[in-house]
Amino acid sequence: MNILKRVQISLLVLVLPAAFVSAAQAQGPSLAEEMTRFLECYPVELVVRDQQNHAIRQKDVCLATIYHETGAQPLWVTADGPGTRAAVILKYLKNAAEEGLDAGSYEVEEIEALWHDPSLSSLARLDTLLTFNAVKYIHNVNQGEFEPYVVDPELFAEAGKQQFTPVDIVERMIAATDLDRFFRQMPPQNMHYRALKAGLAVYRNMEQSTALEEIERNTTIHPGDNDGRIPLIRGRLALFAGRVPNQDERTLYDDHLEEQILLFQELHGLQRDGLIGPQTIAALNISPAERVEQIRVNMARWRWQDHDIGEEYVLVNIANFRLYAYRGGELQLNIPVIVGQFQHQTPVFSDQIKYLEINPFWNIPPSIAVNEKLSELRENPHSLVEKNIRLFSSWQEDGIELDSTAIDWAGVTPGQMARYKLRQDPGPSNALGQLKFVFPNHYSVYLHDTPTKNLFTKERRYFSHGCIRVSTPVQLAVFMLEENEQSWNEAKIRELIASQKRKVLRISPPLPVHLTYQTAWVDKNGRIHFNEDIYARDKKLLKALNIK
Known part of the structure; x- marks a missing residue:
């Protein structure tokens, strides 16, 4: 497993463009003298992976080294004050909350307090703060905060997966002719992240409303019932729909309200039964402020994923039990899937589908053989035969096929069982x-x-x-192969399946696949959905993101 090495910003010698150095040197020695007083160590926790070292180490390197080639000259301010590029940096630091980041993490108050102070000491301090926090912001918005990986490197293994070089970032900032555009391109640009960002703004506006009154969770309300909680429910639904709640005091659960409840249940991963029961009321009682945090958590997850998700790709939302196939930015398939149990959680990562197998063999993993098949065989020595599973003496190519009914399974240890190869032949x-x-x-x-x-x-x-088990695999196969030069269609694929012979079909070019865990997401109609946190990850991740 990749192991974390924690380092503080390692800002080594930065070679700046000659023109920039000359302009900086023109500011005179007095500002340079003040700069040297503030070139101290400004640590920020960034993470790189070290597969060789299981220890957590700290390495202190002074921020001063970034200014080495300028002769301690400032990067963003002059003796006349902060420049336009400094203003760009401040704008993005101030608006960090729009990206779901902790706006209090970038020393904005101190930067603003120094902004109009003409003293050289304040200008020097301001420049170093802008540099430090710009690097920190770019890291967080581009690759995600590393605190989750620090908190639980196994659970949040995908967090901060890429190495980050602060020196390179500063070089790119200085070289950028349009610094505003440079900052705009730092967050993920895919439609899923952008839609969540828009949803975050909507729920932040809701968050400004008055405190929500708790809806009592006692009896279930059925269509046609009269119930004193109905006016409160109407108001809550209006708030969540972006409407101004009116003073409707009717207590009847009528047809119009039922339509709203059915939509609410659909958008919150609840059974669409129209009954206002405990689960529906619990969802109605979740405040906009809590939803803001849930959206933040899921935006953080997108920052960990590959930013270039492709024009044509398959996306699995583990938490929503769905698979989506996209081509040219348009949704082509929306398929129910089955994912891993809590004790066998489906991992989050991106890869490429390289081929599909028709009528595949199933080579049973040793863990399943040991934990499940061995006990089945001890109870019924014919269980492998009954399931069309063949037994081989080893996983080597020269492994000999054995008669599973002739073995005394009571005397087989788990270690011995793991050495056997179990293979289920194609079939129904x-x-x-x-x-x-x-x-x-x-x-x-x-x-x-x-x-x-x-x-x-x-x-x-x-x-x-x-x-991931797919409910309509033939549809998915057609999606992957229909633009192939052989023009595969459903009839051709079903013909191969009917042959009962194993066949491998290459996917060319390989198709990107993204396994994600999203408890908040936006559909093709721009409606935000919230799912159950099936693996109980959200609270732990949110706690990590809010570490000061």
Whole structure:
């Protein structure tokens, strides 16, 4: 596992453009003298990965080194005060909350207090603050805060996955002819992140409304009922829909209100039954301020993902049990999926689907063989045969096929069981179904069909060992292959399936796939949805993001 090494900003020698150095030197020695007083160590926790070192180390390097080539001259201010580029930096620091970042983390108050102070000491201090906080902001908005990885490197393994070089960032800032455009391009530019950012602004506006009165959770309200809580529910729905709540005191649960409740349930991952029961009331009682934090958490997750998600790609939202396929920015497929159980959580990462298998074999992982199949065999030595699973002496190519009914399984240890290779042949009972979509990765996770179609009728679909089971795999296969030079269609794919022979079809070019965990997301109509936090990650992540 990649291990974190914690370092403070390592700002080494920065070679600035000659023209910039000359302009800086023209400011005179007095400001340079003041600059030297403020070139102290300004630490910010940035993280790089070190696979060789399991220790957490600190390395103190002075921020002063960034000014080495200027002869301690300022980067953003002159003796006349802060320049236009300084104003650009301040603008983005002040607006950090728009990106879901902690606006209090960038020393804005101190920067503004120094802004109009003409003293050389204040100007020197101002320049170093602008440099330090600009680097910190760019890191956080581009690659995400590293605190989650520090808090739990296993749970938030994807946080801050890329190395970050502050010197390079400052060089790019100085070289940028349009610094405002440079800052605008730092956050993820994909439509999913941008939509959440717009949703964040909407809920921040709601957050300014008066405190919400708690709706009592006692009896369930059915359509046609009269209930004293109805006026409060109407007002809450109006607030969440962006309307001004009126003073409607009617207590009847009428047809119009039922339509609003059904939509609310759809947008909040609840069963669309029209009943105002405990779960629906609990969702109605979640304040806009709490939703703001939930959106912030999910924006942070997008900063960890690959920023270039592609024009054509597959996206799985683990928390929503759905798979989406996009082409040219347009949604092509929206498919129910089954994801990993709580104890076998589906990982978050991006990769490329390189091929699909029709009528695949299932090589049963040793963990499943040890934890599940061994106990089944001890109770029923014919269980492998009954499921069309063959047994081999080892995982080597020269492994010998064995008769699983002739082995005394009571005497087989877990260690011995792990050395056996169990392979289920293609067929209607194969656990992978008739199609498997492969993107080789160290998690051994893939997309596949399943014979247990009945599970897709469940609201909460976390039943797998980590892989993603697809409800309509033929549709997905057509999406991947229909623009191939052979013009694959559903009829051709079903013909291959009917042959019951294994066949591998290459995906060319490979198709990006993004496994995400989003408890807040925006649909194609611009409506924000909130899901259940099925793996209980949000609170822990939010706590990490709010560490001061």
